[in-house]
Amino acid sequence: MERLTIKAVVLSLPLLLTSCSLFVEEVASPIVASDIYHSVNNTKPVTKSADSKQKKKEQEKLIQAGKCPVCGGVGKSADGLYDCEACNGTGKYNDTENK
Numbered sequence: 352m353e354r355l356t357i358k359a360v361v362l363s364l365p366l367l368l369t370s371c372s373l374f375v376e377e378v379a380s381p382i383v384a385s386d387i388y389h390s391v392n393n394t395k396p397v398t399k400s401a402d403s404k405q406k407k408k409e410q411e412k413l414i415q416a417g418k419c420p421v422c423g424g425v426g427k428s429a430d431g432l433y434d435c436e437a438c439n440g441t442g443k444y445n446d447t448e449n450k
């Protein structure tokens with residue numbers, strides 16, 4: 352195994368410091384800022400259960416409108432390449448398999 356020279360370590364130091372600062376800037380700071388915001392305002396961060404409640408509410412609206420809740424009434428998959436498997440590409444709730 353090759354030994355690192357002092358020169359090699361010194362030359363790689365700016366890259367290491369840049370990587371660390373990017374991590375702190377992009378990952379750690381937003382987490383800390385969010386924690387501080389919620390503690391100061393006495394609020395709770397959005398959790399997965401809140402997200403799933405919102406998703407369920409949106410699906411119920413689609414069903415009431417007669418649209419497929421899987422594809423949103425479009426009749427296509429998320430990437431738009433294939434027909435929706437739940438409604439067979441019609442986009443209608445009446446044609447969904449999981450009523």
